[in-house]
Amino acid sequence: MTRILVVDDDPALVRTLGINLRARDYEVESAFDGRSALQSVADAPADLMVLDLGLPDIDGVEVIRRVRTMSQLPIIVLSARHESDDKVEALDEGADDYVTKPFGVDELLARIRTSLRRSAVEEPPAPSIATADFSLDFAERVATRAGHPLHLTPTEWRLLEALAHHRGHLVRQEDLLFAVWGNGYERQSHYLRVYTGNLRRKLEPTPGRPRYLQTEPGIGYRLEV
Template sequence: MTHVLVVDDEAAIVRTLGITLRAHGYSVAQVHDGRSALQEVLDSPQPPDLVVLDLGLPDVDGVEVIRRLRGRTQIPVIVLSARHDSDDKVEALDAGADDFVTKPFGVEELLARIRVAERRLQPGEHRPAPLRTADVELDFAERTARRGGQDVHLTPTEWSMLDVLAERPGHLVSQQELLRRVWGVGYDRQSHYLRVYVSQLRRKLEDDPAAPRLLVTEPGQGYRLEATPPA
């Protein structure tokens, strides 16, 4: 059973989400501020599998909560916020959020986003073959990445993107296909998600993120993973 932590200072939303998630087979913990959320994830003997997080918290801003979590864990974080500006979405995604749902929201939409996040946590039956360049090694079955001989920690969403790109290394994957397969139906126009996550992957895996050789952009079309199988 997936354990979900709901973090929101609006009691009505917390109560509604708790009832809804439990009715759909999830176990739920509920807190109302950022410090409590950090304690539940980082200090609890039974941390949640997934976090649903409001950005407008009364103590620690939600984006800062994400940053602190990403310093210690790769647990999926779905942002739930009344902030509509694309800059807010990009800031949250850039901090390490996996998805962004805008209030007011439909419960079925949120449940769908949670299911997508859950799939990223599940081991796949058919992972791409390991890939490497002169500096980078990616083992998709074991979910391990190394650059220059050092371990690199990737989030479940980052691995999901690499999974899709590595199915056909060297071949173009369109923006629409990448969005649909990583985030689901209805994300075809959310190209800012790709910009944020590709930028993060380049910072982690490229020698020079400004001149990428591993994750190559085809402007207006999509991306290629330029890597070769190990000998």
């Protein structure tokens, strides 16, 4: 049975989600603060986490950051925060989806089904890449440039891996957005502009004249290695 960990400090919301999830044959575990959530993941990782950012002890973004050191379980964020910076930060630290409160239960259930499907059919790591300027080991999540360690965020890794699976070929914007951010983000093309810009600054010898991360304006991107 698929096990879902619901993390929120609102008992009424946790109870409502628990009733709806159990009615659809999910096993549900609850946590009301960040420390309890992290302990649950360490003891017996769930198949998916539904996580509120506004927890009483540890900020939800920090919970995501710590979870990602020990598990790749899908994380769907619930938050009353509407600012795009909060959304980008949560996704950048490794969240798989972001639902803004108030939300419809049917919408959340659809997001859960999508995240579980993506997790079940997730592709194996892309083959390692070595160029004259940088190297990428997708299996170990290790990047170097000029022999020195290079920090890439979880979102940057997912974007590079989606491109690396089709290296040398054009990947359409909507396919990249689904692969990296999931269902419902197919129109958020500005995410790709922001993250490819960050990656070019980190990887390209001349970011203004990219050699590796190529753009086909309005269509998609390709990784030339």
